[in-house]
Amino acid sequence: xxxxxxxFIKTNFKEKFGIPRQSGIVENxxxxxxxxxxxxxPDALRGIEEYSHLWLIFDFSLNHRDSFSPTVRPPRLGGxxxxxxxxxxxxxxPNNLGLSCVxxxxxxxxxxxxxxxxxxxxxxxxxxPIYDIKPYIPYCDCKPQxxxxxxxxxxxxxxxxxxxxxxxxxxxxxxxENIIKIIEQDPKPxxxxxxxxxxxxxxxxxxxxxINEKTAKILKINKI
Amino acid sequence: xxxxxxxFIKTNFKEKFGIPRQSGIVENxxxxxxxxxxxxxPDALRGIEEYSHLWLIFDFSLNHRDSFSPTVRPPRLGGxxxxxxxxxxxxxxPNNLGLSCVxxxxxxxxxxxxxxxxxxxxxxxxxxPIYDIKPYIPYCDCKPQxxxxxxxxxxxxxxxxxxxxxxxxxxxxxxxENIIKIIEQDPKPxxxxxxxxxxxxxxxxxxxxxINEKTAKILKINKI
Numbered sequence: 001x002x003x004x005x006x007x008f009i010k011t012n013f014k015e016k017f018g019i020p021r022q023s024g025i026v027e028n029x030x031x032x033x034x035x036x037x038x039x040x041x042p043d044a045l046r047g048i049e050e051y052s053h054l055w056l057i058f059d060f061s062l063n064h065r066d067s068f069s070p071t072v073r074p075p076r077l078g079g080x081x082x083x084x085x086x087x088x089x090x091x092x093x094p095n096n097l098g099l100s101c102v103x104x105x106x107x108x109x110x111x112x113x114x115x116x117x118x119x120x121x122x123x124x125x126x127x128x129p130i131y132d133i134k135p136y137i138p139y140c141d142c143k144p145q146x147x148x149x150x151x152x153x154x155x156x157x158x159x160x161x162x163x164x165x166x167x168x169x170x171x172x173x174x175x176x177e178n179i180i181k182i183i184e185q186d187p188k189p190x191x192x193x194x195x196x197x198x199x200x201x202x203x204x205x206x207x208x209x210x211i212n213e214k215t216a217k218i219l220k221i222n223k224i
Numbered sequence: 225x226x227x228x229x230x231x232f233i234k235t236n237f238k239e240k241f242g243i244p245r246q247s248g249i250v251e252n253x254x255x256x257x258x259x260x261x262x263x264x265x266p267d268a269l270r271g272i273e274e275y276s277h278l279w280l281i282f283d284f285s286l287n288h289r290d291s292f293s294p295t296v297r298p299p300r301l302g303g304x305x306x307x308x309x310x311x312x313x314x315x316x317x318p319n320n321l322g323l324s325c326v327x328x329x330x331x332x333x334x335x336x337x338x339x340x341x342x343x344x345x346x347x348x349x350x351x352x353p354i355y356d357i358k359p360y361i362p363y364c365d366c367k368p369q370x371x372x373x374x375x376x377x378x379x380x381x382x383x384x385x386x387x388x389x390x391x392x393x394x395x396x397x398x399x400x401e402n403i404i405k406i407i408e409q410d411p412k413p414x415x416x417x418x419x420x421x422x423x424x425x426x427x428x429x430x431x432x433x434x435i436n437e438k439t440a441k442i443l444k445i446n447k448i
Contacts, residue, residue, distance in 0.1 A: 001320070099279060136372065148362045
């Protein structure tokens with residue numbers, strides 16, 4: 001089946017490094033969903049304001065591969081344990097479809113782009129193609145009795161983030177909080193990596209951070 | 225983007241009439257997910273048994289349309305109120321992708337077909353193409369604080385099902401319970417329909433039922 005993007009999401013994640021490993025983890029990070037011209041009809045959103053959360057079905061656009069690998073190595077398991085692809089939410093999967101639950105914050109109207117959906121708790125790369133948007137329906141989507149394998153153990157997993165207050169000089173409070181939360185999620189790659197110093201982009205910043213086993217130290221933040 | 229089925233699900237729903245309007249509503253109705261040859265690798269399911277629920281991304285295969293309609297008329301609103309397609313889970317949508325949460329019941333091995341996933345609470349037509357299977361991760365997918373518009377009001381909506389005990393003569397208890405639950409969900413079409421008598425197929429049965437505003441009467445059940 002041929003599917004085509006109905007929209008693209010604009011986010012502050014300019015590269016994969018730093019993107020939360022699930023949606024909803026860094027609650028205040030927002031994204032803007034801009035519809036493709038064909039789907040920009042205002043009526044297509046009628047009633048959406050009555051829902052608090054939305055599902056996005058999207059393209060893991062940086063993870064296209066030609067061959068099928070039946071297993072993946074989840075970063076949360078240290079990167080060496082192999083798990084079946086259908087037992088994970090890994091981006092390396094047949095059909096490259098991602099699924100995220102985001103909070104619906106509102107609609108803003110733009111003269112050129114029409115109605116734009118504002119959502120928060122995003123874990124999507126800037127410009128990710130969106131194939132579908134569906135409301136979160138609590139009585140069928142919320143399963144308080146569900147159990148979740150290793151994801152249960154790691155839901156509160158965080159590393160300690162150290163920094164000198166001066167690195168945040170001139171940076172807005174929300175940006176500061178988001179940067180700290182992104183690093184707290186331990187963005188280092190799962191594979192053994194001798195490098196402990198990483199530079200990554202978030203919003204208008206280039207962040208230089210040293211990440212060890214259980215701590216991270218923010219070394220420098222440059223406005224770009 | 226071209227996507228192709230990784231599996232097909234076998235269910236007892238041989239036609240659209242009678243399929244629950246959301247997953248999980250008729251809990252005991254099971255389905256069997258048979259993988260396509262290319263994805264039949266046993267390792268692809270490694271670890272899946274540790275999850276209680278799964279997401280299925282599937283094809284609303286009977287609802288393909290060439291044109292985009294920005295609004296739909298949800299049956300639960302009587303079929304006359306128009307709501308934006310992105311504010312509903314309607315099958316009439318761009319890209320025809322469906323999303324259902326099902327309970328994972330286990331894996332059975334078949335010599336010819338490999339590992340088959342048994343799931344319950346299904347709302348899918350027999351032979352629906354499946355594009356992805358993902359584990360339900362409680363800490364990001366379960367949002368007890370979420371609110372859900374009109375879906376909240378209708379979550380316990382049921383009509384009364386009347387029948388003479390004799391119509392179920394020779395029919396197994398589970399089948400009987402499932403048939404009653406299917407009809408309780410009020411499967412009549414939303415559009416004004418003078419006809420009150422419907423025949424529909426479920427499992428090995430052809431069921432004849434008269435459905436009025438708030439009650440239904442099972443008239444006959446034939447084993448086929």
